[in-house]
Amino acid sequence: MSRPRRASDPTTWPEPCGRCSEHHQIVASWPDARICGYCYQAAKRRTGTCPCGHQGVLPGLIEGQPACRSCTGIQLNVDCQGCGAEAELHSGGRCWTCVLTTTVERLLTNPNTGAIAQPLQPVAAALKSMNRANSGLTWINQKHVSGFLTDLAASEFITHESLDALPPHRTRDYVRGLLVEHGALPRRDERLARYHTWSEQALQRLPKGDSHDVARRFIRWHLIRRMNAMDQISEGTFLRSKQTATVAIEFLKWIADRGTTLKQLTQADLDAWQAGGPTTREFASRFLQWAIKSRLTPADIAMTPHRRGTSPKLGAAEQDRLIQEAIHGEQLNPRDRFAAILVLVFGQRIEDAVRLTWNDTEILDGLATVTLGATAITLPVPLDQPLRDLATRQGQTAAHPNSPWIFPGQNPGHHITGSTLRERLKKIFSTRAARLGTLHEMTKATPIPIIAEVLGYSPATIERHAVASASTYARYIGATLGAKRSQSSSGNP
Ligand SMILES: [Zn+2]
Numbered sequence: 045m046s047r048p049r050r051a052s053d054p055t056t057w058p059e060p061c062g063r064c065s066e067h068h069q070i071v072a073s074w075p076d077a078r079i080c081g082y083c084y085q086a087a088k089r090r091t092g093t094c095p096c097g098h099q100g101v102l103p104g105l106i107e108g109q110p111a112c113r114s115c116t117g118i119q120l121n122v123d124c125q126g127c128g129a130e131a132e133l134h135s136g137g138r139c140w141t142c143v144l145t146t147t148v149e150r151l152l153t154n155p156n157t158g159a160i161a162q163p164l165q166p167v168a169a170a171l172k173s174m175n176r177a178n179s180g181l182t183w184i185n186q187k188h189v190s191g192f193l194t195d196l197a198a199s200e201f202i203t204h205e206s207l208d209a210l211p212p213h214r215t216r217d218y219v220r221g222l223l224v225e226h227g228a229l230p231r232r233d234e235r236l237a238r239y240h241t242w243s244e245q246a247l248q249r250l251p252k253g254d255s256h257d258v259a260r261r262f263i264r265w266h267l268i269r270r271m272n273a274m275d276q277i278s279e280g281t282f283l284r285s286k287q288t289a290t291v292a293i294e295f296l297k298w299i300a301d302r303g304t305t306l307k308q309l310t311q312a313d314l315d316a317w318q319a320g321g322p323t324t325r326e327f328a329s330r331f332l333q334w335a336i337k338s339r340l341t342p343a344d345i346a347m348t349p350h351r352r353g354t355s356p357k358l359g360a361a362e363q364d365r366l367i368q369e370a371i372h373g374e375q376l377n378p379r380d381r382f383a384a385i386l387v388l389v390f391g392q393r394i395e396d397a398v399r400l401t402w403n404d405t406e407i408l409d410g411l412a413t414v415t416l417g418a419t420a421i422t423l424p425v426p427l428d429q430p431l432r433d434l435a436t437r438q439g440q441t442a443a444h445p446n447s448p449w450i451f452p453g454q455n456p457g458h459h460i461t462g463s464t465l466r467e468r469l470k471k472i473f474s475t476r477a478a479r480l481g482t483l484h485e486m487t488k489a490t491p492i493p494i495i496a497e498v499l500g501y502s503p504a505t506i507e508r509h510a511v512a513s514a515s516t517y518a519r520y521i522g523a524t525l526g527a528k529r530s531q532s533s534s535g536n537p
């Protein structure tokens with residue numbers, strides 16, 4: 045590799061180099077000139093096609109043009125004893141490429157079997173064929189790289205986890221990339237991997253003990269498990285899961301500092317927790333629900349949703365949380381979940397929702413469609429699940445054999461009343477406030493990415509739906525204005 049060039053030194057080396065004219069130590073006397081060490085190094089490395097047609101190392105110069113050894117009579121050993129190529133030699137009469145090859149083979153050979161493990165063969169091939177053998181060899185000879193490859197070679201199985209256990213370094217990512225590219229390792233969701241790493245660090249904030257174990261279980265058996273079940277983890281899910289874990293950890297720390305335990309937690313404690321900090325504290329409710337379900341804490345306590353009853357419309361954060369609850373939560377049955385989605389995502393009025401019939405839907409294997417107003421809207425995954433669940437039940441139940449209604453009422457042949465459904469949804473939100481919040485979100489400059497983010501699918505999908513139902517939305521925006529007027533005049537929520 046090229047070392048930094050020293051300054052020309054005429055005092056020590058009075059004779060100038062025949063090629064560069066600078067004053068350095070003369071190391072070779074070639075037919076065209078006596079040359080310095082720098083020019084000698086450069087000459088050995090210069091390759092190309094000589095005017096005579098020979099391809100290979102061109103150390104000489106004829107009228108300023110690079111030329112081969114036989115044309116110039118230069119004596120220089122550039123014949124590799126390993127591969128026979130004409131190339132700069134590294135050591136032992138062998139070229140850089142040959143030395144790189146043996147180095148890769150030596151490092152990647154499993155000491156127990158004396159062979160390179162099958163999954164590592166593509167890695168070996170890729171490393172051997174690095175374009176610039178000299179920089180490749182320099183890279184591989186660095187202690188941390190050769191150490192990493194030696195460890196890798198000795199691993200009994202090569203998995204993402206075994207790679208994770210090796211020192212974190214770019215080499216690891218590089219090798220992982222090669223293994224994935226060549227099918228030796230499955231493609232892994234790097235967000236999930238990042239989450240694993242992140243959560244291990246986050247857990248350090250809790251001293252070892254009960255709280256630490258509880259937080260670990262929550263992260264492993266609730267958050268990570270849910271991410272594992274997803275085909276693809278969006279950045280939104282990733283960030284939300286981080287936030288949920290962070291707040292849960294803070295909450296557990298706070299409980300310990302307060303001198304109590306999860307088992308003894310009271311509603312007064314929860315109220316104090318919420319009153320004593322920012323609204324993000326209510327994100328501990330996901331942890332609390334899990335803790336209640338896991339019987340770690342009394343079941344008769346609950347976080348208070350921050351904005352309930354205080355605002356005519358729900359804020360974006362609360363809206364997001366409710367959409368999550370409608371899709372993944374366990375507080376509602378499929379029928380109410382579907383109703384919640386109609387309100388929260390599509391800004392539907394409850395009075396319109398209750399009139400929906402099965403004729404307004406089309407449920408195919410890959411596609412669930414509901415017609416709202418005049419517009420058929422395909423429900424993107426996971427928004428379609430409640431409707432699918434309902435349709436399955438509808439096929440199974442004899443309660444309303446001929447009922448066309450998606451939301452059948454108590455009386456045969458009638459749909460549920462708006463007030464009954466509104467009352468049922470009150471468990472998680474006020475439909476009026478939620479719908480206004482949804483419409484507000486939809487009319488803001490960037491509603492699509494927000495909703496997309498929250499739901500974990502592509503903005504393009506939502507954009508399509510939004511465009512398709514623009515007329516519907518417009519109608520509802522008009523209705524909102526009407527609703528606001530009537531709200532301010534009647535005061536009726
Ligand atoms: Zn020179």
Ligand SMILES: [Zn+2]
Nearest residue numbers: 094096112115
């Ligand atoms: Zn030649």
Ligand SMILES: [Zn+2]
Nearest residue numbers: 124127139142
């Ligand atoms: Zn060679």
